[in-house]
Amino acid sequence: IILFFPGLNSIKGNWHNFCTAVYKDVTYKELxxxxxxxxxMLIDVRNTWEIIECGKIPGSVNIPLNEVGEALQMNPEDFKEKYNEIKPSKSDSLMFSCLAGMRSKKALDIAISLGFTRSQHYAGGWKEWSTYEHSE
Incomplete structure (x- = not known):
């Protein structure tokens, strides 16, 4: 078990590098x-109405931010029924996105706290994605 205590100066070296890697922002090209x-598994944590109104990154699954914690703790059958996707395991790679990175960072924190340690977030969100996609 690894515990994180912000501001604790007695832990040095690789600990900082580990934390930095976990919270690395992913670029458009990497995503x-x-x-x-x-x-x-790309999880879009915007509200459903935002996705209907604005669009979404192809292949993403909509799990609004206020449902992320509960969703990641659901049994696989309930998850499949609600989100029409196979529930990720704690060893799966998860990516969170939203409009501009604020909510996806919160979702990332929730996922990490629940043991989904292979999680990242796309800080550029839908705003950046749609800009790049429309310019190509």
Whole structure:
């Protein structure tokens, strides 16, 4: 078990590097490559109405931020029924996105706290994605 105590100066060296790696922001290009490889589950934590109104990153699953903690603790059958996807295991790679990175960072924190240690977030969110996609 690894505990994180912000501001604790007695822990040095690799601990800082580990934390930095866990919270690394993913770029548009990195996300696009990961989606093409099908090695991640992309979870869009915006409200459903936002996705209907604005669009979504192809292949993403909508789990609004206020449902993330509960969803990641559901049994697989209930998860499949509610989100029409196979529930990720704690060893799966998860990516969180939202509009501009604020909610996805909160979702990332929730996932990490629940043991989903292979989680990251796309800080650029839908705003950045749609800008790149419309310019290509």
């Amino acid at each position: 696009k490559n990961l989606l093409n490889s099908r090695k991640i």
